[in-house]
Amino acid sequence: MNSLDSVRSIRRPSLHEELTDTLRTMIVEGVLVAGEKVPERKLCEKLGVSRTPMREALKVLAADGLLTLQPNRGAKVRGITVEELEEVFPLMGALEALAGELACANVSDAQMNQIRFSHEAMLDCYHSSDMPGYFRHNQRIHELILEAAGNQALSDMYRTLAVRVRRARYLANMSKERWRMAVAEHEQILLALEARDPQELGGILKRHLENKFATVRHWLNSQQSRE
């Protein structure tokens, strides 16, 4: 066996791939504001790239549902309406339930430990009222469950949807009461996963999601009536 066999060719991502990720992040973080036009030229200058890879990235993000392309009028950040949320919610519910089922069957001990670790870290954030930290660890846990499910196609689909609602979820702050409840639900999630109970886990994940969405829906409605 040659010693060079283990040297993997370095993966240099193409510009449009990097741009897709960058823009996606900018949308989720609200740097690119929902409803507003994507300033193509400015972004190109700011990021030091030409329009070609930028426009490729825009096309991909539009296919992902994060932007809408208006012929001859550029791209707009799509955001999410209450109606769209009502569509996306049952979809994510079905995917979460499936992820839960699969995770119970496939989660490894190492993965289980990672989940426990993130769970604890999330609890710490809760007790110190660190919302951004909580949000981050929360997201991580769901990512880990998805990973434990061991289904790439499922992960991809779920993530596409999750990104679409993430911004709204972040902006829709939980009430103290709702936060307490969410933490309780997460305790149940951990328990069901440790017990490898697919039925139970699928159910809790769906209920948990339902509650999260109730919060977002409430916020979206209040936003809509504000205009």
Next chain:
Amino acid sequence: MNSLDSVRSIRRPSLHEELTDTLRTMIVEGVLVAGEKVPERKLCEKLGVSRTPMREALKVLAADGLLTLQPNRGAKVRGITVEELEEVFPLMGALEALAGELACANVSDAQMNQIRFSHEAMLDCYHSSDMPGYFRHNQRIHELILEAAGNQALSDMYRTLAVRVRRARYLANMSKERWRMAVAEHEQILLALEARDPQELGGILKRHLENKFATVRHWLNSQQSRE
């Protein structure tokens, strides 16, 4: 009310959108062969477009999972492996079940008639052993159920997955016996939908899918061992 208010602005699709559709069709129809490189230059010449919109379309189709982009080595038609099929199958199952549930709740009488009509047309094809026709009407029925579900996000996701497996499904010819069974399952689907029984419909759709996949899996395995 102005008489011009009803005049909708004509939608002229951009080149890259048309190309995306064209290429998608070419992949499903096997004009672009799974595993082979996409002849970018030739396609551009053949279709009379420049590389810019073509490459935009390639990026989108790669994001959809229909192509893989190899850095500095062009795009390859992805096809589907047995492993990927095993991933996509439960996903589509969950989506079909959801579609069934929603369709029971939301299907209109007009939609119900359309479905019945396609069902009858499909039966005719079965009795005259017209496989391509059967395949077409079959696909149409599933499209109609999805439409009846009234969830755009669900339709989009399902279609993305369906396209990925469609080519393989087409190539994996059903046995006489399996075909008879598939028709029987479709009778049950129609019955459950007419009875607006979401539980029943979801279950049958999932079982129906399971059988379809068994056929494809069998074919993929025989293909794999042939090489």
Next chain:
DNA sequence: AAATTGAATTTTGCATTCATTATTAATTTA
């Protein structure tokens, strides 16, 4: 002054060009 018209400007979609990287062919070396 409000609405309408019409240039000037910007933006957009796509084609073209160019540098870099792969692939193939030709040549050399062992």
Next chain:
DNA sequence: TAAATTAATAATGAATGCAAAATTCAATTT
């Protein structure tokens, strides 16, 4: 002659150029 090296050719990725469309803004009309 087979492997290795080099040169020639083709492809890819990204920047630039250009015509068509949209937008802005000033001029004109009502």
